[in-house]
Amino acid sequence: MADTPSNTDLAAERVDYTGDHLLESAAPPNPYPLFEAWLADAFAAKESGVLPEPTAMVVGTVSEGRPRSRTLLLKEADPDGFVFYTNYDSAKGRELADQPAVSLLFGWYPLHRQVRVEGTAAPVPRAESEAYFATRPRGSQLGAWASAQSSRVTFEELHASYRKAEQRFADRDVPCPPHWGGYRVIPTMIEFWQGQPSRMHDRLRYDRVGSAWTLTRLAP
Template sequence: MGVPDLAAERVDYLGDHLLESAVPDAPFALFRAWLAEAFAARDRGELAEPTAMVVATCAAGRPRSRTVLLKELSAEGFIFFTNYDSAKGSELAADPLVALHFGWYAMHRQIRIEGAAERVPRAESEAYFATRPRGSQLGAWASAQSSPVASIEELQAEYAAAEARFAGSDVPCPEHWGGFLVRPTMIEFWQGQPSRMHDRLRYQLLAGDQPGRSWDLTRLAP
């Protein structure tokens, strides 16, 4: 089966209008409501991975992106966990400015977020690591994330070595592994509408203010 005519592909988006009069003054309450609806859609079999988000960084002037999972939403922002020595970890250490993207396409929705990332306290990383399945914990020790690997056999050998190292004991959180908190300065909600007349509402943190306080709300042309 070949690729269809991409120029002819069309989907007419449908959804309730996203109106300024119906949204909260700050974006986190709206994000939580949309996330809850995404989980409900997941439970109905209409959506996969509601916590999946694209994390975009900048390395030597070049943008880079990958998908990770949102693991916590706090009053300060969005938290995900990774190997600090990975490509994204190194890029965020050099330049903390970051963009996030949630694509809930089955719901004709997406959310864009811009802000700055910082490491979460070590105790928080250790507490979350302790909740991970043992296999995932061992994988954090076995994989030098983003580094070249000679073969799958080499990677499997590293995993086996981690299994042997921690046999009969808890797997501790590696020093090179932990969380990032993204403190947003902009959050944009996008709701698809017919005829490409989509709703776009952008929350912009007022200069000098902190997340969860004063936001400016603006409608953007689709």
């Protein structure tokens, strides 16, 4: 196979990972305390300039039996689930309306860590979406009105739509659009991956069984 344009030998590219071991004896009975601790580490890595987007996650949906994925930002995480916001009329919104099965992937690669989440997504209450929308920068609020997300558009049309939104809300607060809001992902599985030398990585998987969780170690 030919080299890439930069002549990089992809087959030879590798990193020998390191990190504290994930041990069942130290794991909490449910995954949330561990996720919170790892998220705190990700924010600490942001402060040190190592990890620019600690809340970035790849959201996977299903469209006509095919997987689709894109990066969004986590806006809430607690025992009730993981929350993100988007345009309900976007491709992902239509896919979730048709098939609410969803996956999340947190790739905290500078820390040699990854978290996978599988579950079901449901819209958050309207009041929650409006409350969060009110905290967004005004430019982002206007963009939510201007962009018919995932639809075909020209550069000129998109920016004309933004200017129209600026004029529409010039003298007042920007309300939350009816087509915009949050989803809460209720997890059924959360897997923590910690890189280790010689590809002997630690993988601990939590599976929800009723209101409880079971813990399993997976081979790397």
